[in-house]
Amino acid sequence: MEEKILFEEKQQFRQWWLWLLILGLNAFIFYKIFIEKNYGNGSKSLAIIPIVIMLLVFILFYIMSLKTKVYKDRIEIKFFPFGIHKIYKFQNIEKMEVLKYNPIMDYGGWGIRLGAYNISGNKGLKIHYTNKNSFKDSILIGTQKPEELSKIIKSIQND
Numbered sequence: 001m002e003e004k005i006l007f008e009e010k011q012q013f014r015q016w017w018l019w020l021l022i023l024g025l026n027a028f029i030f031y032k033i034f035i036e037k038n039y040g041n042g043s044k045s046l047a048i049i050p051i052v053i054m055l056l057v058f059i060l061f062y063i064m065s066l067k068t069k070v071y072k073d074r075i076e077i078k079f080f081p082f083g084i085h086k087i088y089k090f091q092n093i094e095k096m097e098v099l100k101y102n103p104i105m106d107y108g109g110w111g112i113r114l115g116a117y118n119i120s121g122n123k124g125l126k127i128h129y130t131n132k133n134s135f136k137d138s139i140l141i142g143t144q145k146p147e148e149l150s151k152i153i154k155s156i157q158n159d
Contacts, residue, residue, distance in 0.1 A: 003071055003072075004071070004072070005069050005070070005071060006070045006071060006072065006152050006155075006156070007068070007069065007070035007145075007148065007149055007152040008067075008068070008069050008070075009067070009068045009143060009144065009145050009149070010065055010066070010067045010068075011065065011066045011067075011068075011119035011120065011142065011143075011144055012062075012064065012065045012066075012119060013061045013062075013064055013110075013119055013120065014120070015120055018061065019061075022054070022057065022058055022061060023058075025054060026051075026054045026055075026058065029050045029051060029054055030051065033050065033051065060081070063080070063081060064079075064080065064081065064119075065078075065079075065080045065119075066078075066079050066080075066117055066118070066119045066141075066142065067079075067080070068125075068141055068143065070149070070152055070153075070156070072156065072159075073089060073090055073091075074087055074088060074089045074090060075087075075088045075090075075125075075127070075141070076088075077117055077141055079112060079117055082112065084112065084117070086117075088127055088139070090156065092129060092130055092131065093127055093128065093129060093130065094128045094129060094130045095127075095128040096125060096126070096127050096128070096153050096157065097125070097126050097153075098123065098124070098125050098126075098143070098146050098149050098150040098153060099123070099124065099126055100122055100123055101122055101123070101124060101126075101140065102122065103116075103118060103121075103122055103142075106140075107140065110142070114136070115136050115138065115139060115140060116139065116140040116141075116142070117139070117140070117141050117142065118140065118141070118142025119142055120142070120144070121142060121143075121144055123142070123143055123144075123146040124140045124141055124142040124143055124146075125140070125141045125143060125149055125153065126138055126139070126140050127139050127140075127141070
């Protein structure tokens with residue numbers, strides 16, 4: 001019998017400004033290489049390398065995802081494609097709160113950060129560990145469903 005998931009969310013980088021930036025950089029590089037024929041001193045085949053790199057960046061941002069699942073005894077996150085799989089057991093958590101934060105000022109942006117896993121937005125679940133001797137005494141997991149997550153966390157804490 002499979003364990004019941006109380007909350008589940010999958011986030012991906014889908015911000016319009018990010019895709020505009022990536023596509024703009026691709027267009028600029030394509031223009032410099034093929035329209036202006038600015039290969040430098042290298043061959044035309046070497047000019048393809050920046051295009052391939054930008055295409056790989058495009059694919060990476062497209063497939064990247066943060067999956068969050070809340071069970072009755074733990075929270076699990078997976079950050080694909082980096083192989084990150086973290087489990088936060090409630091027995092090791094002192095406090096949890098859904099809050100608004102400043103991604104740039106508090107964590108240096110979005111993605112995998114020291115003390116945070118987030119994709120977009122400015123709301124997240126902050127988990128405070130019971131072990132204050134650890135390197136970090138809290139972690140933030142971004143969410144696009146703060147109200148739903150907050151209800152689940154409150155119901156778990158009240159049990």
